[in-house]
Amino acid sequence: MKKFTILLLTCITVFTITSCFEDMDDIAVSNVQINNFVWKGLNVFYAYKDNIPDLANDRFSSNDNYSNYLNSYSSPEALFESLLYLPNDVDEFSVIVPNFLDLEQQLQGTSLNNGMAFGLVKLPNAAEDIIGYVRYVLPNTDAEAKGISRGMIFNTIDGIRITETNFRDLFSPTTYTIGLADYDNNNTTETRTDDVITPNNTSITLTKSEYTENPILTHNVLNVGGSSIGYLMYNGFRIGNDNLDELNNVFAEFQSAGISDLVLDLRYNGGGSVDTAIWLASMITGQFTGEVFFKEKWNSDILAQFEQNNPDALLNPFVTQMTKQNSDGDITYQQSINSLNLNKIYIITTGSSASASELIINGLTPYIDVVQIGSTTRGKSQASRTIYDSSDFSRENVNPNHMYALQPLIYEAQNADGFSEFYDGLSPDPLFEISEFYENLNQLGNPEERLLAEAIADITASGRTGISSQQPEPLKQISDQNFENPFRFDMVDDRPLESNIFQQ
Incomplete structure (x- = not known):
């Protein structure tokens, strides 16, 4: 996997990037100091910076003008929220947290x-x-x-x-x-x-x-009507190296069993790591190595720097190996991928399927037949990353005076056809639009479970189950067990930043 790199000038104009305001570095921690970090982080990284006039590089004419602006907000949270783009429609996902230790733990899937x-x-x-x-x-x-x-x-x-x-x-x-x-x-x-x-x-x-939580809830091979069908219930694209070997081993089992079809159950999967999504897509396929799985659409400043210096860094291809690197470029994890070379996949979704789950669907669609079964997904095509108050916005040498961190949207993930604007979600074909039957959910992985049964019926050509033609009206989903986790729908690009960029 390529190292995450962005090439950006330290200060675009005299008063634009707030690293130029050196007088701020010596003051005691205060809302203004943290507000300074909030504005800087969003000015550099925010995916929708171009749509926010207050984030423009020429927004402030002087230090005093900038300082008065920061002072006009009573809290870092108030400033952060004022700078989000269409928070009820496009960006309802960017988050500011007062304690980055809590954020890191939640992103790793650890909770009470x-x-x-x-x-x-x-x-x-x-x-x-x-x-x-x-x-x-x-x-x-x-x-x-x-x-x-x-x-x-x-x-x-x-x-x-x-x-x-x-x-x-x-x-x-x-x-x-x-x-x-x-x-x-x-x-x-x-x-x-x-x-x-x-x-x-x-x-x-x-x-x-x-x-x-182990994101692999259950998996098995179903032999139905002469078809060997792999089933995987995957509940999160784990950040870090945990469970990657196990996920790869599941696909080794599917290889050994010679499955003809795969049902990937993402109905409760809110997302997670960009890397893991790339690797899972490469496990499902294998015949498209080097082809573009998705492209990164950043704000215009970062996009221009990429296109001038390293345009290939915007492209995320299908791969043959899972590889992670640290900020020094040293490989910390590497394993060859077990691929199925499928030309068709069945993916089960609900409104709880988001971000990296949607990336799988959107990224595979230009290449293979993706049969989506269930209901419309959440609608989140954007990746985020954790922004710390340090000289290069990384975790290293973080400002010891406070614990604030940002988790803003940093780019939209476009598939090979350039499509990423599914803010209302990705919908199944009406023939496969099915809701869960709450009075009789059945067990996950059971061939008679409502949504899986529909996939099996289509795979085996045994005749439609008739479920979709007998739909009760869907119930309004209010929430789930993850309501306290603001990152439950995150798609995180946690690839390391280069240490010599983003100097403040």
Whole structure:
């Protein structure tokens, strides 16, 4: 994998890049000092800088003008949010955090977790009340030990009905008790207006502990109707080297089994590492090595520097090896990729599928037949990275006076056809648009599970299941177990920065 490099002038004009304001370096930590870092970071990296007049290189005519601007914001958060582009439509993902240690831990997939992965939905006939449904259970967790299983329905926490306004508070404690309920559709699968949720007087107390989730939830080879079908439930594109060997080994198993087709289940996958997405796409294919998987569309300043000095660095090709390097260019991880050379893939999605999951779909589409099954994805084509307050915005020699860091969008990932503007998500063909059946979810990887069964029916040409023609109206998704994680839909480009650029 190429080293992440950007070539940028230190100061574009006298008053533009705020590294030129040396008088700021000596003041005690304050909102102004942190605001200075916020503006600098976004001025350099922000993908939509060209759309934000206050980030223009010629925005300030003097030091005083710039200093007054920083002083006009009461907090770093207020400044940061004022500089985002269409935060309700295009950029609802850029984040500022007061403690980068928390950010790093969340990006690595480590959190306090009781092991119950759930979704929260609202019935059409409900006022404010919402219900929870168990999506899956993580191994070696309290939820597994307490007998929680996929498909369980609950509507109270500690005896309190769950609503759109209180669920964040109810799920926040380290320990809480869920009240189970039964879902009755009144034998009308085509409508939700008469569905009823009835408490069944069963409660289960769950306790969170620190946990790092393995993104590979389950995988197997299904032999159905003479077809050998690989199935992989993948729940996160892990940042770092953890689980990469395991993912590659899954594809070695698929190779050995001689699978003819692959069903990649990304229905709950909010994203993660850009590198891992490139490698997974290369595992799925293998016949397109060196061809462009995706192109990086940065702001005009960075794009111009790339195009002048190293245009190939904007291109991310399919590869034959997984390789990671440190900031000195030393290889820290390397392994040959096990590839399937497929010309067609089935990918299961929901509104919880985002960023790197969408990159897989969008990046593969120009090359192979991608059959998307489920519902429309989240809609996030942009990558982000962590920006620290240091001389080159890297983690090394970070400013010891504060712990703030930024996680802004830095570029849009365009496929080989130049397409990246799917802000409303990627939708399946109407023939394959299917929602989960909450009253009978079935087990993930079971050939009879609703969404997987549709893929199998198409693979085996055994006749459509008829599921898509008997659709109940979809329930409104409110949130899931990751609601406290602002990075749950991140696509992170964590490739190292060169140490001699971005000097402040």
